[in-house]
Amino acid sequence: MIHDLLLNHINKNAKFSKVEQEEFCRFFQKKAILKKQFILEQGQVCKFEGFVTKGCFRIFTIDKKGNENTLYFAAKDWWLMDIDSFMNHKPSELNIQALEDSEVLIITQKDKLTLYDTIPNAEKLFRIMFQKSIVAWQRRIIRNHSLTAKERYSHFITNYPEIATKLTDRQTSSYLGITHEFLSKIKKQS
Amino acid sequence: MIHDLLLNHINKNAKFSKVEQEEFCRFFQKKAILKKQFILEQGQVCKFEGFVTKGCFRIFTIDKKGNENTLYFAAKDWWLMDIDSFMNHKPSELNIQALEDSEVLIITQKDKLTLYDTIPNAEKLFRIMFQKSIVAWQRRIIRNHSLTAKERYSHFITNYPEIATKLTDRQTSSYLGITHEFLSKIKKQS
DNA sequence: TATTGAAGTTGAACTTGTTCAACTATTTTC
DNA sequence: GAAAATAGTTGAACAAGTTCAACTTCAATA
Numbered sequence: 492m493i494h495d496l497l498l499n500h501i502n503k504n505a506k507f508s509k510v511e512q513e514e515f516c517r518f519f520q521k522k523a524i525l526k527k528q529f530i531l532e533q534g535q536v537c538k539f540e541g542f543v544t545k546g547c548f549r550i551f552t553i554d555k556k557g558n559e560n561t562l563y564f565a566a567k568d569w570w571l572m573d574i575d576s577f578m579n580h581k582p583s584e585l586n587i588q589a590l591e592d593s594e595v596l597i598i599t600q601k602d603k604l605t606l607y608d609t610i611p612n613a614e615k616l617f618r619i620m621f622q623k624s625i626v627a628w629q630r631r632i633i634r635n636h637s638l639t640a641k642e643r644y645s646h647f648i649t650n651y652p653e654i655a656t657k658l659t660d661r662q663t664s665s666y667l668g669i670t671h672e673f674l675s676k677i678k679k680q681s
Numbered sequence: 682m683i684h685d686l687l688l689n690h691i692n693k694n695a696k697f698s699k700v701e702q703e704e705f706c707r708f709f710q711k712k713a714i715l716k717k718q719f720i721l722e723q724g725q726v727c728k729f730e731g732f733v734t735k736g737c738f739r740i741f742t743i744d745k746k747g748n749e750n751t752l753y754f755a756a757k758d759w760w761l762m763d764i765d766s767f768m769n770h771k772p773s774e775l776n777i778q779a780l781e782d783s784e785v786l787i788i789t790q791k792d793k794l795t796l797y798d799t800i801p802n803a804e805k806l807f808r809i810m811f812q813k814s815i816v817a818w819q820r821r822i823i824r825n826h827s828l829t830a831k832e833r834y835s836h837f838i839t840n841y842p843e844i845a846t847k848l849t850d851r852q853t854s855s856y857l858g859i860t861h862e863f864l865s866k867i868k869k870q871s
Numbered sequence: 872t873a874t875t876g877a878a879g880t881t882g883a884a885c886t887t888g889t890t891c892a893a894c895t896a897t898t899t900t901c
Numbered sequence: 902g903a904a905a906a907t908a909g910t911t912g913a914a915c916a917a918g919t920t921c922a923a924c925t926t927c928a929a930t931a
Contacts, residue, residue, distance in 0.1 A: 554827040562819055575816040607805070614804035615797070619768075621811035626765040628818035629752055635825055636858035637744040640918070660879065668826035673918055675880055830888070849908065863888055865910055 493521050496544045497596055500568055504623075505616040515613065518606050519596035524548075524589040530571065531587040537576035538600045543569050546593020547657050551665060552584050561666040564590075564654045570620075571595060577603075590657055640669045641677045683711050686734045687786055690758055694813075695806040705803065708796050709786035714738075714779040720761065721777040727766035728790045733759050736783020737847050741855060742774050751856040754780075754844045760810075761785060767793075780847055830859045831867050 492498075494516040501507055507515065519542065524530055531537055533553065543565050550571070551561040562585065565571050576583035577600060598606065606613050634643055644667055648655040655663065664674040682688075684706040691697055697705065709732065714720050721727050723743065733755050740761065741751040752775065755761050766773035767790060788796065796803050824833055834857055838845040845853065854864040 552823060554823070556827065558827060560823050560826050562822065574812050574819075578812055578816075611801055611804070614801075614808050618804050618808040618811060621808060621815060622764050622768055625811060625814050625818060626768075628815060628822065629764075632752065632818065632821060632825070633742060633744070633750050635822070636750050637746065637748060659877095661877095670919060671879075672881085672920080676918090679880080851908070860889060861909075862890080862911085866888090869910080 493544070494519065494596070496568065497542050500542070501616060504619050505612060507610075507612055507616075511610050511612055514610055515606065518598045518602045520598075522595050522597045524593045524595060526589055526591050526593075529586060529588050530595065531573060531583055531585060533584060533586050534582050535576075536580055537573040537583045537585075539572065539597050540577065540600075540603060541571035541595040541597050543567055543571060544594045544596055547590045547654065548587055548593060549590055549662060550585055550587050552586065559665045560668070561662060564651070564658070564662075564666065566654050566657075590662070635668065640667060640673060641680070643667050644674065644677055645681075683734070684709065684786065686758065687732050690732070691806060694809050695802055697800075697802055697806075701800050701802055704800055705796065708788045708792045710788075712785050712787045714783045714785060716779055716781050716783075719776060719778050720785065721763060721773055721775060723774060723776050724772050725766075726770055727763040727773045727775075729762065729787050730767065730790075730793060731761035731785040731787050733757055733761060734784045734786055737780045737844065738777055738783060739780055739852060740775055740777050742776065749855045750858075751852060754841070754848070754852075754856065756844050756847075780852070825858065830857060830863060831870070833857050834864065834867055835871075 497516060497519060498512055501512065501515065521544075522530075522541075524546070530539075530541065530548070544567060546566070548565040548569075548571055549561055550563050550565060551559050553559055563569075565587075571587055573583040573585045573587075575581065576585070634646060638646065644663075647663070647667065658666075660674050660678075661671045664671040667674065669677075687706060687709060688702055691702065691705065711734075712720075712731075714736070720729075720731065720738070734757060736756070738755040738759075738761055739751055740753050740755060741749050743749055753759075755777075761777055763773040763775045763777075765771065766775070824836060828836065834853075837853070837857065848856075850864050850868075851861045854861040857864065859867075
């Protein structure tokens with residue numbers, strides 16, 4: 492079943508009845524994205540939410556100075572979207588690009604609202620998922636402030652080994668908030 | 682009415698009936714916190730959520746090197762809690778301290794769960810609030826990576842002027858992720 | 872297979888931010 | 902109102918991280 496991963500993910504965070512599970516899944520359509528393709532580009536309005544079932548994505552912005560800044564990587568079991576753009580129908584500041592041939596379960600903006608109406612439990616599911624997400628963002632801020640670049644690099648490769656191995660050093664450095672030259676020097680040290 | 686601010690806040694994010702509004706508010710008790718008092722200390726389990734109605738708080742951790750790291754400041758209309766500790770009943774990594782004599786509307790952990798059961802709309806309310814929160818955290822990460830300390834300082838004082846004026850430079854610098862000596866030098870420059 | 876282009880490496884000079892220490896306000900507290 | 906603690910300032914030496922440029926390695930493609 493193409494929805495197995497999604498179901499598994501839901502059941503970790505909420506208690507859906509069989510009927511609810513089926514209804515929930517019916518909203519999501521499989522979509523294949525080839526390596527290097529963008530599923531969202533800066534300036535576009537984000538009209539979907541996606542759940543990654545295969546492959547890996549990079550979510551990043553390009554700032555005024557032209558530097559790429561990676562917000563996060565989304566491998567299997569992660570969600571993809573620009574919440575702000577999706578929520579407020581405004582142009583996205585984020586790019587979402589496949590790092591390898593990937594598959595995503597997509598729900599449209601319109602269906603997402605319907606989903607909340609037809610499956611009240613979905614509110615709880617996403618409320619809980621968002622809570623967890625906030626905790627992760629807070630921790631990242633603290634790490635950025637209290638750890639050196641080298642310590643952040645170690646943390647990243649030990650905590651996300653599957654993702655880290657898929658990345659070029661340039662991608663990793665744009666996530667850590669350092670230049671790729673400096674990452675190269677860090678790696679040489681250790 | 683002591684719940685006016687809270688009601689106002691709810692109505693910005695959700696559509697509650699009059700009955701729901703009253704039920705919602707009944708869960709929240711007013712609590713006064715004097716300047717410098719802690720409403721949560723690192724190591725304790727966070728057994729409440731609070732909505733600030735007066736004053737200002739600082740939410741921070743102390744890292745292994747002994748440095749204070751401010752996650753955020755919560756003035757009137759902001760929420761206070763350690764989500765992770767509250768959600769998973771584990772010791773908090775955060776301290777929450779009043780910067781001046783303050784007042785908070787408190788809901789206990791137990792009541793929060795009851796609230797979600799008795800007012801299904803509350804799930805939607807908090808789901809939406811958490812979404813907004815995630816956007817704010819993501820933006821902060823990007824600012825930390827793409828702006829210099831001076832630019833972050835300017836951004837902070839122009840976007841949160843009411844809060845910024847209540848702070849000592851040490852508190853501001855621990856939010857910006859720099860030393861207070863360097864903040865002093867930044868301020869002299871401009 | 873040759874060619875192009877992108878990714879990684881290295882060094883030197885530079886900038887940003889830290890550390891420590893000494894000093895000067897400014898608050899708290901008794 | 903004096904004493905003590907806390908907050909802010911400044912400078913000099915230092916460390917962390919950047920920039921730029923030149924070079925190497927690897928992968929993609931004609």
